[in-house]
Structures are given as C-alpha cells and as structure tokens.
C-alpha cells in the first residue's frame with residue numbers, strides 16, 4: 014500500500030490545524046509502512062488507540078477556534094466531528110470483536126484518509142476561509 018503524501022492543497026493556512034492534520038496522515042502512513050513490513054496487524058491497535066485520543070484533541074482545538082471566531086456553521090461542523098469519532102470507535106469495536114486483519118487495516122486506513130481528505134478540503138477550508146479576513150485584519 015502506498016503512503017499518502019501531504020501537499021499544499023491540504024493546507025488551511027492555520028499552522029496548528031495543519032500540523033495536527035499532518036500527524037493524522039502520518040499515523041495512517043505508519044500503519045501502511047508496518048503493513049509493508051508484515052507487521053500491520055501488530056500496529057493496528059496502536060493506530061486506533063492514537064486516533065481515538067488524537068482526534069478528540071484535534072477536534073476540540075478546531076472547535077475552540079470556531080467558537081472564538083463565532084463561526085456560523087459551527088454546529089454542523091461539530092456534528093461531522095462527532096460522526097467521525099463514532100466511526101473510529103466503531104472500527105475499534107470491530108478490532109476488539111474480530112481481531113486484527115488485513116481487511117480491517119484496509120477499512121481503517123481508507124475510512125480515515127477518505128474522511129480526513131474530504132473534511133479538510135471541504136469543511137475545514139470553508140471555516141479557514143471564513144476566518145482568514147479576520148485574521149488578516151488583526152495583523
């Protein structure tokens with residue numbers, strides 16, 4: 014499986030948020046690297062453990078920023094975060110119920126990457142562009 018490349022089309026322009034998005038992509042890449050070394054199933058629970066805690070931190074940081082800027086679409090954006098937290102919890106339950114497998118690794122990596130890339134390019138960009146003029150004005 015090939016690693017996911019970070020590129021400038023994913024940058025929201027907010028250093029903290031971009032850094033956290035990079036960490037999330039890096040976690041998936043670590044999982045895929047372990048797969049190519051034949052250690053993917055060992056790594057899967059570490060990946061899910063990391064994701065469960067890191068997305069809580071990441072989403073809460075994003076939501077703090079949204080509250081600070083009184084972002085109009087905050088509730089909808091937050092709903093997407095909650096849904097994704099549920100998806101990651103669901104994948105974790107699957108791991109506990111079924112044990113690690115190549116199939117589950119595929120499910121985890123594509124669920125995370127698909128969601129994240131869509132979310133960054135859609136909702137996070139919308140938010141970032143809505144606060145950019147305010148941020149500019151503060152300089």
Ligand SMILES: [Fe+2]
Pocket residue numbers: 075090094132136137
């Ligand atoms: Fe978000």
